[in-house]
Amino acid sequence: MSFLTRRKSIESITTMNETQRLHRTLSWWHLIALGVGAIVGTGIYTLIGVGAERAGPAVLIAFIIAGLVCICAALAYAELATLMPVSGSAYTYSYAVIGEGVAWVIGWSLVLEYSVVCAAVAVGWSGYAVGFLQSAGIDIPHALVAGPHAGGIINLPAIFIVAGVAGMLLVGTRESATLNIILVILKLAALAAFIALALPAFDAGNFKPFMPYGFAAHEVDGQVRGVMAAAAIIFFAFYGFDAVSTAAEETKNPGRDLTIGIIGSMVVCTLVYIGVAAAAIGAMPFLDFSSSGEPLAHVLRTLDHPGVATFIGAVAVVALPTVILAFMFGQSRIFFVMARDRMLPERLGKLNKRGTPVAVTVGTALVVSAIAGFFPLSEIAELANAGTLAAFVAVGLCLIILRVRKPDLPRVFRAPMPWLVGSIAIGGCIYLFISLPGVTQFRFLIWNLIGAAIYLAYGARKSRLAG
Template sequence: MSKLFRKKEIIVGDAQPADQRMARTLSWPHLVALGVGAIVGTGILTLIGVGADRAGPAVLISFAVAGLICACAALAYAEMSTMMPASGSAYTYSYAVLGEVFAWVIGWSLILEYSLVVSTVAVGWSGYAAPLLHDWLGYPLELARGPELGGIINLPAIFIIAVVAGLLSVGTKESATLNAVLVLVKIATLTLFVAVALPHFDATNLEPFMPFGFGKTMAPDGVERGVMAAAAIIFFAFYGFDAISTAAEETKNPERNLPIGIVGSMLACTVIYMVVAAAAVGALPFTSFADSPEPLALILRDLQQPGIATIIAAAAVIALPTVILAFLYGQSRIFLVMARDGFLPPALARISSRGTPVRITMITAALVSIIAGVLPIDEIAALANAGTLAAFAAVALCMLILRRRAPDAPRPFRTPAALLVGLIAILGCAYLFLSLPTKTQLYFLVWNGLGLLAYFGYGMHKSLAK
């Protein structure tokens, strides 16, 4: 029983073995761009429509609620990452504070989150790129769809994952620099949308403001609606800043730069989202774009701006790989730390001469390519939210426990009003989890049941923890 709760001593910096030491090449602008690149993606481009379908104009409140909970989680991440500037994010913090079995569950949840996000975004990118390839080059669409959609394999999705994995293997700094450029493209794209849509703002489009109520309720059409039902799905559009904490070992001056990257990217994205959402729901009645797969482009076409709509769609294709880069980066670093701990073959933890974990990056890319290429992911994609909610709540809990267990420990960044912030993050994540579709909650429990079987059958015996 004591094995279940054994804790890990965090090794950072030059204390790492030479063959596992990564190059410190990232500064705070790289980290902010990494966070914004992960956060601003398919979420804001598509989930405004889904959110409006669930909450009506009150989707603005849904964005605010999800943003508040994520902001509190971001503050907890900022404190924990400066106390333990090591790769692994919530998995590492849970191992050091809560114990091994909790760390395994959180690591298992993060595998779910990152794999589904990378695969979903890759398939979404393929959905934009494949028609262009078909029109220009006669590319067969059967090779751009998985078997569940009547195709053979989604090769464009596999291709973009391979390209991003290759870039990450070349070097972290090079990847982060290109990511920063593409992030600027995304911000310019959303700014263009706001500039065109905001002059058409009409307050009558906000009435009735909350047609489906606040809490999650089952509508007559069988869809769960309400402000919190929308927030539980819109939450997907906010997370991504947690990938920054996985970059701790590759960050220059992590005590200073990690909080700037985590909190800075979260604040920037919250402002961007609220402005874009206000422009969207004010420009047209929400029923016009509710549940549309391309709500921003649809709004622009309805406003007689088809050229701008095309520009935004093209910019989305160019910039979406930043989300793949950030989450593939984060997942490979979590796998790396789990390999160091004995849960995966230790040889996978070796670092290349360029200071990057090439082996684990390529294996991670192969796994998510299988998901993106052949497996159905439409209904299961919401599972990414469930895994993330578990990780966010765990980090906030770790922060509160350490405030009581080690009140005098060095904290280069101290979360203000830590008790209030921690409780908002924990209780907010719990409420959002309860607001997820019932099927998603069941899938999450099944996934973690399988994870515990894997732990007791393999992980517990392979662990290198003493």
């Protein structure tokens, strides 16, 4: 079983054949936009309703808890990404620090995370798109805008947007990143407008009782409730900065740009999230908007701002695809690096003339479309969280292990208080994972058992380190 612990050296990770290297075309502003584009999306536009339903007004605490864990993980990511400025994110770091077996599990979990996130955002986008079209007098048959779980047949709008984003990525990385910046500015403008219009209606009475379902995750009438239950899904709203680390190999100045991109995107999004959540709950009782497929637009319509509500919906329709773009970008890069390491068939890592891995991009789009077309948002988001939590635990471990094993290794960015930062990232993620529904944990286990079978049958024998 020694193949499970064989490791790549940090030096070998950053040295590779130029024909297998991605092109350096991105600057720090592209990375901040990529991070904000990935973070600000379904989590705040749609899952704020799901979180409020689980925790009531105390969803604000859920945002703070999830944000704290993610900030610690972001600091660990920033140190490791600048130390190993190549694609692969937590998979690459685990390969160099812990070993091939753990690297495979993390890479396989990241494939789950990015694929399922894309699907979750596509479903969230579909809810806003349908609402926007209905406000314009255009009705689409319910059977074509909802999966079997909601009494429909297939969610065609969700499939449509996945195909559109995949087409953007095939055009080229820099072109996609530039369009992403424009759409991110639109999203932030819409959220600023929401806060400005909702705050005048602020009623402190809407925060009472503040914690109606308690702190720990537990079942209430067959549903998981509590602050930690909300945090376990609200966590979905914060991550996305890890998608920035997957762009390390395509960054012009990794040492500077990756740190700015990862930390900068987290700071911007944490401030925006707390402001939006406080404004929404202050404007109306959480039960009045928690079940809506477009909660922010619903709040504004109730406050008699139908025009701005339509604008919010329109921006969500136009700009939520930036999240799909960021995560589909990240997923294709994870697949690409695993193929480059021969953990998956090497032909999957073939690049076209624009430096885009076509096969994995198209394959990702097909899988994401299948998930988005038939599954509900909350279950998709929870499963995505499970994969991400595993990756964040690995990154926290890598940070601590490298500080012990190679304390004098030159670091462009050094995470402050690494033992504390790493421990919070590890412990927080484990607690959040425990707070997920049992069925989600079971599905995650099944996914990794399938992955283990693939690794033992192919990756363990074919990887570059196998000789």
